[in-house]
Amino acid sequence: MFKYLEPPEVEEAKVSNVKIGEIEDMEKDSGKIIKFGNKPVIVVRKADGEYVAFAGVCTHLDCIVQYRNDLEQIYCACHNGRYDLNGRNVSGPPPAPLEKYGIAIKNNEVIVFVEKT
Amino acid sequence: MYKWIDERYNISGLLEFAKKKSVPAYRETIWYYFGGIALLLFIIQVLSGILLLMYYQGTEDSAYESVKYISTKVSFGWLIRSVHSWSANLMILAAFIHMFSVFFLKSFRKPRELTWYTGFGLLLVAMGFGFSGYLLPWNELAFFATKVGTDIAGQLPVIGEPLLKLLRGGEDVTGATLSRFYGFHVAVFPGIFTVLLALHLIFIQRQGMAEPEDWKDLPESERKYIPFFPNFTLRELLFWLIVINILAILAVFFPWELGSKADPFAPAPVGIKPEWYFMFMFQTLKYIPGKVLFLHGEFVGIAIFGIAGLLWFLVPFWDKRTPAGKRNKLITYVGIFVVTFIIVLTIIGYMVD
Numbered sequence: 294m295f296k297y298l299e300p301p302e303v304e305e306a307k308v309s310n311v312k313i314g315e316i317e318d319m320e321k322d323s324g325k326i327i328k329f330g331n332k333p334v335i336v337v338r339k340a341d342g343e344y345v346a347f348a349g350v351c352t353h354l355d356c357i358v359q360y361r362n363d364l365e366q367i368y369c370a371c372h373n374g375r376y377d378l379n380g381r382n383v384s385g386p387p388p389a390p391l392e393k394y395g396i397a398i399k400n401n402e403v404i405v406f407v408e409k410t
Numbered sequence: 411m412y413k414w415i416d417e418r419y420n421i422s423g424l425l426e427f428a429k430k431k432s433v434p435a436y437r438e439t440i441w442y443y444f445g446g447i448a449l450l451l452f453i454i455q456v457l458s459g460i461l462l463l464m465y466y467q468g469t470e471d472s473a474y475e476s477v478k479y480i481s482t483k484v485s486f487g488w489l490i491r492s493v494h495s496w497s498a499n500l501m502i503l504a505a506f507i508h509m510f511s512v513f514f515l516k517s518f519r520k521p522r523e524l525t526w527y528t529g530f531g532l533l534l535v536a537m538g539f540g541f542s543g544y545l546l547p548w549n550e551l552a553f554f555a556t557k558v559g560t561d562i563a564g565q566l567p568v569i570g571e572p573l574l575k576l577l578r579g580g581e582d583v584t585g586a587t588l589s590r591f592y593g594f595h596v597a598v599f600p601g602i603f604t605v606l607l608a609l610h611l612i613f614i615q616r617q618g619m620a621e622p623e624d625w626k627d628l629p630e631s632e633r634k635y636i637p638f639f640p641n642f643t644l645r646e647l648l649f650w651l652i653v654i655n656i657l658a659i660l661a662v663f664f665p666w667e668l669g670s671k672a673d674p675f676a677p678a679p680v681g682i683k684p685e686w687y688f689m690f691m692f693q694t695l696k697y698i699p700g701k702v703l704f705l706h707g708e709f710v711g712i713a714i715f716g717i718a719g720l721l722w723f724l725v726p727f728w729d730k731r732t733p734a735g736k737r738n739k740l741i742t743y744v745g746i747f748v749v750t751f752i753i754v755l756t757i758i759g760y761m762v763d
Contacts, residue, residue, distance in 0.1 A: 299572065300580045326675050331582075333675050349677075354695075354708060355561040356554050359677030370678040371558055372696045386698060386707050 306330050310406035316398060319344075324360020324367070327405065333357050334394055334405060335367060339378060344398075346405045347380045347391035358391070367391065431638035434621045439636075441511035442619060444504050446646045447653050451501035452607070454657070455539075458494040459596070466546070468592035470585030473548035474671040481668060488665050495666035497657055498540060502687050504653075505533050513725070513745050516738070517620035523726040525617070528610040530723050535603045540685050542595040548588060553672035555684045556591070557583045558692075565708050582674070683759065690755035691715055693762075722748070 308330035319325065324337040326349050333349035337360045347367065351358050356371035366383070367376040374385035381390045395408040416422055433442055465484055467476040480487035509529060512518055518526035545556045560583065564574030579586030625633055636642055684692050691711075698707040721728070731738035 295572075298576055300575060300586065303580065326677060328675055335677075349675075351678075354558045356557055356678040356682070357674075357676065370680045370682055371554060386696065388701055388706050388708075 310397075310404050313403050313405055315401050316344075316403055318403075322362045322365075324362075326357060326359075329394070329405065335360065335391075336396075336403075336405060337367065337378060340365070344396040344403055345378055345380075346394035346396055347376070348394070351387055352382065352389040352391065353385070353387040428639040429637065431615075431618065432635035433619045433638055433642045434625070435634040435636045436622055438511075438515055438622065441507075441515065442642075443646055443649045444508035444511060445614075447649055448501055448504040448508055449607075450650045450653060451497045451504060451657075452603075454497040455494065455501060456600075458490050458497065461490045462494055463596065468546065468588055470548065470588055473546060473588055474668075477547040477668060481665075489661060492661040492665045493657065496660045496664075498543065499686070500653065500657060500660075502533075502536055502540060502685075505536055506687070509533060510745065510749060512620075514742060515620065516623055516729070516741065518726050519729065520726070521617060522613070522620060525610060525613040526726055527723065528606050528613065531606045532603065532610060535599050535606065537687060539595060539599050539603070540687065542591040542599065544685055545588060545591045546595065547668055548672050549669040550672050550676070550679055551669055551682055553583060553674070554678045554682050555688075556587065559684070559688070560587070562695075562708060562712060565706065565712055567709075584674070686756060686760075689759040690752045693755045693759035718748075 311327060311329050311334075313319075313327050313336060319336070319338040321338055321342050322340040324335055326333045326335055328334075334346055335349040335358055336344065336346045338344050340362075347358075349357050351369040351371065351374050353369065353372055353374050356369050358367050358369045358374075358376070360366075361368040364375065365378065367378070367380070368374070369385070369387065372386050374387040375383050376387065376391050377383050379390075380393050382388070393408055395406045397404045397406060412421070433439065462480065465476055465480045465487065467473060477491065480491055482488070484490075512526065512529070541556075541559055545552045560574055560577045563577060564570045566573060575581065577587070577590065578584070579590045619638075621633070683689065694715075695708060695711045698711045701707060702710045725741070729738055729741055731740075
C-alpha cells in the first residue's frame, strides 16, 4: 500500500538557461521571481544595475522569497529569514545560503543559467 | 407506537439508564458542557461540509474558482462556507477548553485513561481536519501554510522524506497535494474521527461523569448531583442555542475571506499566518535559530513540540499522585505553564508583523 501511495518519479524538463528580457526591463533596486523549468528563481537587479540570481525557495521551510529594497536583502515572509545579495543567510532561521544561479548578458538580453559547480 | 418499539428495541431500558445517569453538581460543573458543545459543532461541520461538497471541485485549476462560485453565485453559499469555517474554529476552541478543563480537574486519572487518549486523538484529527481543510480553497495563504506545515513534517529523521512525499503527492505542493488533502478531509479523517468519537462516548457512558477529587472523603449525603436527563440535557441544549447564536453572528457579520488564488511562483506574502491553533508553534519556530549546536533549528522545534505533546498525551502515566488520592500541584503548574505559553505566543504571533 505504501508503494501505491508513493508518487512515481516525474521526469523533470531539463532547463539550463532562461531568458528573462532586456537589461532595462527590470528597474534598478528591484527583484522578481521567474520560472526556471518548474523551479522558482529570484532575480534581483541591484541599485548599481548589476543582476544576481538565486534559488527562490527559502532554505528554512520552503517558502518563496522576495527582494525587499528597503532592506536591500532577500527576505522570506514566512519566518523573517533574510539573505544578503550574495545569497548568504544573514538573519532569522534559514540554515543555509540560497543556491546561486549565473547571469549572462548577450545582445542586451539577460540570461539566467545553472552555474556548474 | 411506543409499546411496539419498546417490545422490539427495549426503549424503557434505555430510558432507565438515562434516568440513573447523573452529573456532579459543584462550582466546576460548567466545564462539563464543553465536550457537548464540541460535539454540536462537529455535527454542524458535517452538515455544512456536505453542502459545500455539492459545489466544490478539488483540482488545482478549479478549486479556487469553485469556492469563489460558492461564495458569490450560489444562494446562501457564502453563509454555508462561513458557517463551515467559523464552526471549525469554534469546534477546536471548544475542544481545547474541554481538554484543559479535563486536565485541570484531573478527570484523566484512573479509570478514565482511555477517555483521555481517545480525546487527545480526536483533537489531533480535528487539527488534521483544520490543516487539510485550510488548503482546499487553494488561496495564497493556505498554499504557503501548507508548504511550511508539510516541510516541517519532512524534517523528521528517517521517515521525514517519505512522509513529505506521501503528504504532498510529490516533491512540491501542487494539485496532487490538493487531491490528497481533499481525500484526507472528506474521507480519511471523518472515518477515523467517527471511530474515536464513538469510543470516547461509549467510555463516558460506561463510566459516568468524573467526580471531583476531594469528593472521595465526602460522605454520600454531601455529594450533590443533577440528573443527566432532563436537567443536564436541557442545560446543555441551552448552551447549544447560545453557541448557535454566536456562530450565526460570526458567520453573518464576519464572512470568511477567500483571499487571492495560490500562485506557486509568487513570493510568500508578508503577514502569512497559519490557523490560530497552530500559531504558537509557528511563532516559536521563528525564535529558534537556524542551527542549534549541530542540529537544524526546525528539527529542534519539532522535537520539543513532539516530546511535549507525547508527555501531555501520557499524563495519566506520569501523574502518580492524583490516583493515590493526593493533590498534585505539579500537574496544575504544568497546565498553567502550557496555557500561558500557548496564549502568549499566539498573541505575539498576531501582534508582530
